[in-house]
Amino acid sequence: MVKAMRHPSSAPDGPSLDSIRAIVKTALSEDIGPGDITTSSIIPDAMSAEGIITAEEEILLAGVRVAEEVFRTLDPRVEFEAFAGDGDPLKSGDKIIRVRGRARALLTGERVALNFLQRLSGVAALSRRYAEAVKGLPVRIVDTRKTTPGLRGLEKYAVRVGGCWNHRYGLFDGVLIKENHIVLTPGVAEAISLAKGNIPHTLKVEVEVRNLEEVREAIRGGADIIMLDNMDIPAMRDAVRMIRGHKEREILIEASGGMSLDRIREVAATGVNLISVGALTHSASWLNISMDLYETD
């Protein structure tokens, strides 16, 4: 069975500092280019300031560590204080972060820091809504590879912040035989067999099926995980019954395709172990977060 227990930390483990630095550097570089001409032409180099970042609507916070890195890159001596942590639900008006340092660094970093916070909090908040929709049921909501190019690590982290789970990270850490694979092989069972013969033994084999016939083949081929793709609820129920009837080994069942919020609990009730939801990352909208600056003495 896939378990749901979390390790004792308050927030899930985030991307490595190195990978945060890389994406922050990319983001600052595309925004600043050869220089922030507004700021450098009107703000003296020596001026200090304080910035307060505030939630402008109800949010689920994600990205504090990334925002910190944005300001720290621009001013290594910045003082950064967070009033809330990733995973905290906040109301409109709640202060999130106080940052003090070179006024130029705060002005230059503001937009990039907010872009990360707004995007990641949006993913976390949507994930939280999905997680709550299946509360109490023995099922995991998992994400997909439908992430923004270049942001996969951060978006998958925000999914965990929101209380959902990650599917495989990419093509290298999980085997998923999809329709487009099967059409190029003699059949489902043969594809599973080939995979098992070649992949590292630490990986399970998942296969995507569209009907009961393929479910049967997948069981026969030895699939560890069967993904029910775009099936309606009655078909899912039949598939779950067929798979659970196979007693020789534990097979995980994943439902996928068009998993909207209003439908998710009904899907979960069919007895599947996992529901993968592309919307967690591809349909999350940005949340409203702003920053105000103050001069310091």
Next chain:
Amino acid sequence: MVKAMRHPSSAPDGPSLDSIRAIVKTALSEDIGPGDITTSSIIPDAMSAEGIITAEEEILLAGVRVAEEVFRTLDPRVEFEAFAGDGDPLKSGDKIIRVRGRARALLTGERVALNFLQRLSGVAALSRRYAEAVKGLPVRIVDTRKTTPGLRGLEKYAVRVGGCWNHRYGLFDGVLIKENHIVLTPGVAEAISLAKGNIPHTLKVEVEVRNLEEVREAIRGGADIIMLDNMDIPAMRDAVRMIRGHKEREILIEASGGMSLDRIREVAATGVNLISVGALTHSASWLNISMDLYETD
């Protein structure tokens, strides 16, 4: 006046090949890591295949050149044929692209190619809706710096595909004195003056204002562009009247803040020259596009 004429090419100029290659490489690298283990374990190296990419709903197409680069990176000899170009409106079921080459390359590149197409077409489609909402009015809808970190060039391109215009690219190619700058200076006029004294002469100076008092200061300080931030319609009308009453030089007027689709035409009717809309990039959702594979002889 800001003009609206476009140059004679059918599609707007896209990002350079070099920058497309860089983001495609990043995207493939995060998805593939050390290898696509599913594909390499079940699909023979020598197998060829054909993929058809199809619109699964009504879309405005953007990103064809990026999708091509995805497959070309994985198989330099791939045959890539597009049935439609960026900016074309398509119906559900319309074929977009046929790509033929190594089966492994097609399987490995599918998700990344679709991620780009779905995201960029989403931005283009939303931009198109805004552009059409102000059709016939002498106004430009422009984007903002609220873009996904790392994707600014592509997202700003998709905005142009959708028929809107770009604001400055980043902090280096336009001067915009915002509230957070002004709070650290003696005042609006002084800030404008400092900017004009230091920036290259090829750039205009834009200043953000929140009320008529600040509008007056901005005019006096010599602003080239005045951004009316979060004003209601009557206040915008007053501001436009005051600015147009200043005959000594042409001043562009930009409206900004909470520019939803249902409100945009009324805003445009106030006589502003530009309306900046963060939603073009931060609230666009992915469109549904899929790929089917076929074995070739």
Next chain:
Amino acid sequence: MVKAMRHPSSAPDGPSLDSIRAIVKTALSEDIGPGDITTSSIIPDAMSAEGIITAEEEILLAGVRVAEEVFRTLDPRVEFEAFAGDGDPLKSGDKIIRVRGRARALLTGERVALNFLQRLSGVAALSRRYAEAVKGLPVRIVDTRKTTPGLRGLEKYAVRVGGCWNHRYGLFDGVLIKENHIVLTPGVAEAISLAKGNIPHTLKVEVEVRNLEEVREAIRGGADIIMLDNMDIPAMRDAVRMIRGHKEREILIEASGGMSLDRIREVAATGVNLISVGALTHSASWLNISMDLYETD
């Protein structure tokens, strides 16, 4: 069960062209720096030549594609012809490759091309010896993470060329709870449980044990794979018996630690499914391969 069937290609799938190019570029750059001063000072730019790469002892070939990339990087128009492919056993004196092109490119690339061929063929040959030592037994010899820094992809490929299998690639695509983890947790079962609660469902959980007591805990905790670390043969036999006695689910058994060639068949005969051998990569020595140049007209 872990299967042993291979997909129909003659050679296993190698690293991506992109990753080959990256390591080749690194290797050429450290060798050439600002220029091959010997070659450029005595060989005319326009001169063509032919190089023949030959086995100087009995070898198992690996690295042909990498050697090609070395020469192609230095001379994009080089003609490269391989008389043998990765996985082919060769005798001393057998010709491996003929390469024709700019004389300077051949001279400059020779050492780097040979360094790759000699190292990778060495890993493949040693892997082959291990593979043959357990021929006919239902066991996989797998590699470890004891690879040369920077060369993991190529060395793991050479292991496959030699007829062995890969363990996980790195820390991201397999879960292996080792002694050093367990010492920091309340116990084996708790560690397994935490892992299952957090990792993607596509991954199995492997745990390292040192005695029968820990084997029992690992079974109870729900391990998918149990690694018997540094046990002697009788202890392994007991462990296998205990694990196989657990009928509720299939558990893979891996033997590890000090797996020398003369002992490997006896270990395999205990009934373990996998034997991990660090020596495949850390104790392989270079094979003798050379290159001779000829002037062409």
Next chain:
Amino acid sequence: MVKAMRHPSSAPDGPSLDSIRAIVKTALSEDIGPGDITTSSIIPDAMSAEGIITAEEEILLAGVRVAEEVFRTLDPRVEFEAFAGDGDPLKSGDKIIRVRGRARALLTGERVALNFLQRLSGVAALSRRYAEAVKGLPVRIVDTRKTTPGLRGLEKYAVRVGGCWNHRYGLFDGVLIKENHIVLTPGVAEAISLAKGNIPHTLKVEVEVRNLEEVREAIRGGADIIMLDNMDIPAMRDAVRMIRGHKEREILIEASGGMSLDRIREVAATGVNLISVGALTHSASWLNISMDLYETD
């Protein structure tokens, strides 16, 4: 009008620390390669030393921050003390910098640090001479894109240190329609119109003209800035008169082409707003600066 007031800092804003680090890393890497063999073979690792950098002729200082980064890269704990700042005029014999730290780091970094100081001070000094030649006149001397490949940010900074101004940084932050553009379009006015219809509204449009006929077209087309290219003084006077006669909007006038020091004041007196001088960067020679080392206890 283009203003000349500077913001209150003593020195103009320099390139970002990140961009300084990048060019310093490149410069050190090309000089040190795999190691400074002289220094490492004769100087003990633990030895400390002090270096004094001194002006060997009359200079205008630029590059102190870059020199600091050179030594700090090689020895993070170096003590770096500057006796003068960028923009300070110094006499032969004046001490500029004292740096204390690992003797090896000082010896290895000496040449690279001096190369930056000598080159940048050269650009600053020449810029100062141009700036002084037009002292008191309402004109800006501006640089061009004729900068050393890879050093644009630093060289443009040195121009500001010398008291001149920057033209656009590159092709992305300013519109300049040159002769080579016009020859491929229907004409000056059409080219201006196309540009205005496509570029962000924050940018002005500049056009290069060679005679009064083209000046007239540029005014008619709506140019914001008109560059008089390679005109003699009488032609410039006529052009200025014609442009100033156009009262409807302010048009900036830039003179360009063969702007030698002995001619520049006469050009300025014609009433142009800007004079662009390629020589600031492409004809500056290095100034003489040296470093002496002393052993410390």
Next chain:
Amino acid sequence: MVKAMRHPSSAPDGPSLDSIRAIVKTALSEDIGPGDITTSSIIPDAMSAEGIITAEEEILLAGVRVAEEVFRTLDPRVEFEAFAGDGDPLKSGDKIIRVRGRARALLTGERVALNFLQRLSGVAALSRRYAEAVKGLPVRIVDTRKTTPGLRGLEKYAVRVGGCWNHRYGLFDGVLIKENHIVLTPGVAEAISLAKGNIPHTLKVEVEVRNLEEVREAIRGGADIIMLDNMDIPAMRDAVRMIRGHKEREILIEASGGMSLDRIREVAATGVNLISVGALTHSASWLNISMDLYETD
């Protein structure tokens, strides 16, 4: 003896294609940033054009291969034809290069291509003047490490194009014990001895001396090359006599410091083997080269 014979190629060996690509990419990237907005807004994507690059004064050509790479990077299908090669002396008005391809690529690449050609031809021309000043004498004019940061490979190549020779490339391929080293060691002889004991045997040891006393020590210590630093002509003559009087082994003599063109032949006549001239790279000015565009059918 240092020889002067050159290998049979017409032009000296240039930097590797890889290193040319790297510096060209840097140069284009700093100039183009996110896009050439002038060109893309007024020139249609499909338009073709032809550019002719012409000498505007008497030049010694260098950099053709670099200019080609600039255009090829922007348009891989460009037709590039050179009417002259590196090392060719040209008169004002001589055509150098014809390049045909996408009009946008030609416009965008023009300035960067010219920047390389103008700078490198400047270095080559000045080197040629030095080479001719010592024509017929058994001496080599060599360059120094006083090169523009980031351009060392290209500038040292231009020195060879001009008929001079290269000193060591950097700190890694030659041993030069300078005054600043000696002050930190017990003395000249000891320093030489330490160097010989540690460096690879393929390298000679050069030592910088300032007077006859140090010359004597350098001979005694076993120096392979003695650099006479900032000596006047009579002192050089004495030093040459003293060194040539030492018959036990061949010692090369290099003169250095303040080597202006009008003095160089007299220095050469003292019998030194080498004269190092920083001016070759740090005092070369750009030559005048331009490009004209034409529309093609």
Next chain:
Amino acid sequence: MVKAMRHPSSAPDGPSLDSIRAIVKTALSEDIGPGDITTSSIIPDAMSAEGIITAEEEILLAGVRVAEEVFRTLDPRVEFEAFAGDGDPLKSGDKIIRVRGRARALLTGERVALNFLQRLSGVAALSRRYAEAVKGLPVRIVDTRKTTPGLRGLEKYAVRVGGCWNHRYGLFDGVLIKENHIVLTPGVAEAISLAKGNIPHTLKVEVEVRNLEEVREAIRGGADIIMLDNMDIPAMRDAVRMIRGHKEREILIEASGGMSLDRIREVAATGVNLISVGALTHSASWLNISMDLYETD
């Protein structure tokens, strides 16, 4: 003569911090990818631990500084204490390093740190055996370019730790005319002459010869160093006698080819100055070093 005196530091100068960081980053990146899922799923973020690295057999230590960088990259605040330094001989059971810090960082970095230590200590230990085999004889054992791609700097450093010397680093800092060069030139003497005419004067010219005839040519051509390639002992003796008989200048003699440990002293006794041994780097095996973790309060 090549000297053997070493400078006063206890350990030879290692690679620069920058180059260590680069290879450490590569190694960590290939091992960790998007994350160490075992560690992050079972070890709390806030837990601290202590690791002790211990020799498991007799070793000659090398790589301490690299191991430190591994842990410091993962946890900048780690406490790192070394009980032994590079070059120290250790017995089985000797503690090498104590490292305290975030438990996750220690677990994640363990394998990479050990991989460097085991590999580099292996090279150092083998080098030491060669160095001791010729103890007391006036000869240097030197390495070759047969190093692991990407690790040349570290492996050549380990050679020095073991008491041997480095040959040239790569193709750029030494001239070695090999058989494959000579076959493309008119002959040995001509090749030497061409080289001397083109290379920087700071470099010696070495030539590879296979028989006495070629030795004679090499002397005549002016070789500074003659490499006797694959000669038997009597032939080497003849060659040494012939070369020493040439009194006009000092010529170094290097023996090369098949230099096994049991033969090396006899070779040294022939009077050669240098013996190059590829085995130092290509045949060194990893030494056994391990790490144990402990929880800290």
